[in-house]
Amino acid sequence: KAGVTQTPRYLIKTRGQQVTLSCSPISGHRSVSWYQQTPGQGLQFLFEYFSETQRNKGNFPGRFSGRQFSNSRSEMNVSTLELGDSALYLCASSPQGLAGVLPGTQYFGPGTRLTVL
Amino acid sequence: AQKITQTQPGMFVQEKEAVTLDCTYDTSDPSYGLFWYKQPSSGEMIFLIYQGSYDQQNATEGRYSLNFQKARKSANLVISASQLGDSAMYFCAMRPPNTGNQFYFGTGTSLTVIP
8 A cells, every 4th residue: 555645745935825735645544633843842733634524633823724635635734834833744644533442553644844934 | 631751862772782762651541552653864754563551462563562561651662683774763652542543742762773
């Protein structure tokens, strides 16, 4: 099976712009989660989508949003970019779909490295 | 709140030797999953090993094993016969129950394998 793919791999934007990142999960995986990784804050959970619905959300401002399509592909959008949004954005997919079921494993993509100037 | 602690920012190990990377966690939930991931300089997080809180035996996956001590809330990763390709960041993570697939990660340990 092909792994999780993320596009683009690298992105440079300026403050105030908006950006959209894309993630294609492993075939058959219905859950897609997004994480932000920075040297200062480490890995932080942004949100999770399952069956086109946001199931979980981390503590990020409303400028961060996402969606999931019927084929499980997901996008995340950051509006009004700030310098602090510079980070590696990781997408992860999981075959697990049910809360309360024994924890499943998340498989990560290569990430999108966003630089905000 | 869930918390994962990795107290070793950096570790060095001689090639072919074994190394233990520490991880402690804090949760009041009886059911949870513990994971270890490897992140090379390329950035991709690679799944290594999983331990469920109710699993009776320590998990093993090839050269990786997890030393799970539930009472002490520790889940240390043991890498046997280290190889140069093991040089990377290693992250411990926990998934509590009823949170979907929200993982909590530690700050990571940078492992360098010396030839």
